[in-house]
């Protein structure tokens with residue numbers, strides 16, 4: 001069942017000094033099934049957070065639609081939008097900034113339930129106990145303050161607090177990038193459990209492609225505001241279609257030799273172009289090893305076939321995508 005359907009979403013920022021427009025999400029479309037983990041990857045500044053923030057209501061799209069749990073959110077008045085988004089929660093990268101420094105964890109979790117209307121302290125304590133178990137946290141942390149916890153514990157507290165809203169979808173923005181390897185595994189295991197035990201769907205925004213590959217059923221690759229490729233993660237990592245996906249996945253080490261044999265080593269040239277003046281046609285063409293004159297003429301349409309989608313002139317209607 002499709003839980004979230006984002007269609008042709010456009011989010012723009014205007015530079016106050018020059019008036020120029022940065023189209024941070026450019027006609028983005030994305031589907032998420034109930035209970036699946038979907039990866040969103042791409043270089044810094046490509047629009048991943050903006051997309052996540054727009055889904056949860058922290059950015060205001062210029063156009064497009066967001067249908068969550070069967071409700072067309074952007075067509076609703078503001079109060080009804082908030083209500084419709086109750087079961088989407090955002091997990092920020094910086095868990096220290098996300099928690100009130102002077103408040104104990106117990107108080108923060110009780111407060112989250114009070115806001116949701118739970119007046120009975122015993123019912124709240126019971127619910128918090130369940131959530132601590134789901135996030136693999138010990139009740140000893142309830143009397144502590146954020147700075148007294150490890151980064152991994154803090155991130156799991158943020159996940160626990162989000163879970164009190166009984167979310168169907170968690171948007172996790174670089175949730176483990178500030179953690180060392182062992183703590184990363186703890187937090188990632190919590191995500192896998194939430195998917196398996198509670199059926200929570202997760203959008204995993206991350207720079208770490210190896211981590212996304214492990215956890216996600218499907219992956220979306222973003223470049224300069226566009227999703228340029230999406231597909232099942234096994235297929236996308238084994239045989240990336242878009243030259244940009246090839247460059248990103250080529251950077252991952254430790255892939256099995258069979259995959260390595262098919263890998264075309266592609267090195268990314270240059271920097272991300274200014275989002276205020278993106279190249280004409282395909283926005284990746286200025287860094288693309290396969291670019292030709294026709295790439296400047298028009299933006300490539302998405303070719304969708306067998307669960308994969310790619311925006312690149314290399315794949316026209318006659319090309320096989322499998």
Ligand SMILES: Nc1ncnc2c1ncn2[C@@H]1O[C@H](COP(=O)(O)OP(=O)(O)OP(=O)(O)O)[C@@H](O)[C@H]1O
Pocket residue numbers: 013014022024042043044045046047048049050051275
């Ligand atoms: N509040 C804002 N005001 C103006 N421009 C913004 C704002 N938020 C994001 N942008 C711009 O939108 C574009 C996309 O930014 P975004 O943070 O979504 O990218 P990202 O892929 O999440 O990057 P990172 O991985 O560094 O978080 C960038 O050009 C950024 O400068």
